[in-house]
Amino acid sequence: MRRIKKALLFLSACMICTTGIIASGPKLIAKINRSLWPYTINSEVEFDFASKMEMLVFVEVFQQYEKITVEDSIKKHLGIEKVSIPSINVWKEHVKKTILSNFESLKGHSDHDFIEIQKPLIWKQLVTVAGTMEKALPENLKVWRINAKDFYVSYIYEQMRLAALFPRVTSEILTLQSSETNGFNYGDKQFLLTFDDGPTVANGNTDKLITTLKKNNFNGVFFVLGDYFNVRLKASSVKQMHELYKNMVIGSHGKEHKQHTKYDAWQFSLSYTNHLIDSVAPENTKTKYFRPPYGQRNDKIITYLSQNNGSVMLWNIDSQDWNAKISSKEVADRVITLMLLWRKGILLFHDIHPKANEALPIVWEALKYSSIKWMDAKELD
Numbered sequence: 001m002r003r004i005k006k007a008l009l010f011l012s013a014c015m016i017c018t019t020g021i022i023a024s025g026p027k028l029i030a031k032i033n034r035s036l037w038p039y040t041i042n043s044e045v046e047f048d049f050a051s052k053m054e055m056l057v058f059v060e061v062f063q064q065y066e067k068i069t070v071e072d073s074i075k076k077h078l079g080i081e082k083v084s085i086p087s088i089n090v091w092k093e094h095v096k097k098t099i100l101s102n103f104e105s106l107k108g109h110s111d112h113d114f115i116e117i118q119k120p121l122i123w124k125q126l127v128t129v130a131g132t133m134e135k136a137l138p139e140n141l142k143v144w145r146i147n148a149k150d151f152y153v154s155y156i157y158e159q160m161r162l163a164a165l166f167p168r169v170t171s172e173i174l175t176l177q178s179s180e181t182n183g184f185n186y187g188d189k190q191f192l193l194t195f196d197d198g199p200t201v202a203n204g205n206t207d208k209l210i211t212t213l214k215k216n217n218f219n220g221v222f223f224v225l226g227d228y229f230n231v232r233l234k235a236s237s238v239k240q241m242h243e244l245y246k247n248m249v250i251g252s253h254g255k256e257h258k259q260h261t262k263y264d265a266w267q268f269s270l271s272y273t274n275h276l277i278d279s280v281a282p283e284n285t286k287t288k289y290f291r292p293p294y295g296q297r298n299d300k301i302i303t304y305l306s307q308n309n310g311s312v313m314l315w316n317i318d319s320q321d322w323n324a325k326i327s328s329k330e331v332a333d334r335v336i337t338l339m340l341l342w343r344k345g346i347l348l349f350h351d352i353h354p355k356a357n358e359a360l361p362i363v364w365e366a367l368k369y370s371s372i373k374w375m376d377a378k379e380l381d
Contacts, residue, residue, distance in 0.1 A: 029320050030154035034333040034366075036144040039112060047189075047370035049110035051340040055099055056115070057145060058341055059130040061152040062095065065160060074164065078157070083164035091163035091173060096123050098184060102343045105188040114138060151337065170261070171295040172314040172348075177302045182314040183345030190344050192375040193220030193360075194315060195351040196253055196291060199232045199244075209357045210244060216364060219248050219377045221313070222351060223291040226255035226273035233276065241280040249377040250277045251289035251313065259296050266301060270310070285380045289313045315348035321355040328358035335363050339372070 041047050068074055074083050103121050114136055117129055137145060162173035172182055183192065193213075199206040199222070206222075213219055222245065233241055254260055255269035263269060274288050288310040292301070295314055302312055317338045321331045335347060349356035 028154055029323055029326050030151050030158055030334065031326060031330045032151035032333050032337050033147055034336055036147050038140045038144070039110075041367060042369045044371035045108040045110050047340070047367070047372065048106045048108060049113055051102070051343060052106055052113075052115075052117075053141070054148065054337060054340045055102060056130045056133050057148040058152050058156075059099060059126055060133065061149055062156055063127050063130065065156055066092070078161050078164050080161065080164055082168070084166060084168065087166040087174060088160065088163045091159070091166075094174070094184075095159075098342065100126065102188075102341075105343060112138075148337075155338075170292075170297055172316065172318070175314070176297065176299060177306075179302060179306050180312040180314060181346070183316040184342070186344040186346075186375070187373075188343055189370075189372040190375055191317075191339060191372060192346045192377065192380075193218065193349070194223065194251075194291070194313070194346055195220055195349045195356060196223045197228075197257065198222060198224055198351040199228055200352050201232065202236060204352075205354050205357065206351045207244065208354070209351045209360075210248065212357050212360065214247065216361070218360075218364070218374060221249045221251045221289060221377050221380070223251040223253040223289070223313075224273070224277070225253050225257055226269065226276055229273070229276050229280075233280065238280055245281055247378065249285055249289075249380060250281050251291055252277065253291050254293055257293045259294060260292050260301060261296050261298050267304065270305070270308075274310075285378075287311050287381045289380075291315075313346065316342060316345040317347045319347060319349050319356070319359065321353055321359065322350050326355075328355045329362065331355050332359040332362035332366070335359065336366055339363075339367070 037050065039046060039050065041050050068077055071083065071085060074085075074088070075081060100121050100123060103117065103126065104119060115129060115133060118125070134145070159173060162171045165171070166174050167176065170176065175182060186192070195209065229241075252270060252273040254263075254266075255272050258269075260266040260269065270290060277284060277288075286309065288305070288308070289312075290301075290305055290310055291313055297312060305311055317335060319331050319335050320326050321328075326334070339345070339347075349360070
């Protein structure tokens with residue numbers, strides 16, 4: 001507990017500034033070294049064992065955060081002057097429900113397994129198991145566990161901070177309406193690839209990433225910025241743009257990367273970008289998916305979308321690939337770990353940066369025998 005408190009205090013110190021809040025996110029990014037995990041995830045059973053262990057360490061750390069209940073203590077630890085206790089509580093209950101459901105999804109029994117968990121589970125029982133895991137831990141997992149605990153101290157801080165700001169600052173952490181998608185509604189081991197902020201100029205990172213996706217028989221949703229898309233369209237042609245995004249899905253990220261809750265022309269932003277997308281890919285999905293920049297939206301935007309055959313698509317696995325403080329290998333390790341933890345979801349990458357193109361082959365290779373399902377974006381409604 002003392003170690004986690006020290007880590008939280010350090011994280012808090014990183015966050016405090018003259019404005020009180022840094023809206024773009026925490027300065028200290030949760031990173032993990034997957035080379036410390038001693039087993040290859042080469043089967044469904046091995047995926048489940050690795051998932052089980054990640055969840056147990058997560059629960060162990062999460063329980064320490066649970067003990068921080070006084071509002072002033074929460075403010076101090078998060079470095080935020082105004083926190084939403086109701087949102088934090090909703091987030092906590094969602095986490096517990098998801099983790100319990102994930103344990104119920106575990107199948108088989110790995111030769112490495114050393115902890116028996118009786119089903120059906122209750123949260124109190126899971127906390128007890130997580131708290132006693134260290135004593136039963138084999139020697140070859142001890143260094144991994146230390147690294148995993150450090151990761152979840154930072155990661156849960158990231159998540160709790162977002163919850164504390166919600167709904168004053170909206171993000172992917174919680175939904176505002178049931179029509180929104182964030183990946184937690186998918187089936188066990190179903191994952192969707194998504195990419196923001198493109199396209200780049202011809203032969204740039206967008207083209208390289210799409211080439212890699214097609215070469216490996218993957219696809220995803222590309223949330224484009226209308227202004228960038230229009231520049232690229234004028235520099236090429238409808239035919240060339242159609243060919244570029246062939247077998248992909250194009251979603252809207254708005255006309256420009258602005259917070260749409262404070263953007264007077266937000267309706268024009270949505271219609272303008274959708275018009276451009278329709279001109280290039282009329283066969284696109286029936287639903288016009290919109291990913292709000294920074295995840296910030298309000299009920300007015302969501303209602304407008306639902307009235308115009310649109311829907312908000314958020315995410316629940318953030319690669320942090322845009323951040324200069326994380327390498328491509330660290331991006332891959334973070335994504336794999338969060339896939340093991342949440343067991344379902346929407347992965348957030350950015351096609352304007354090179355790290356997605358470098359990290360994804362590592363992820364695919366690490367999990368190719370794990371029986372996960374990469375969703376076909378073309379099968380979205």
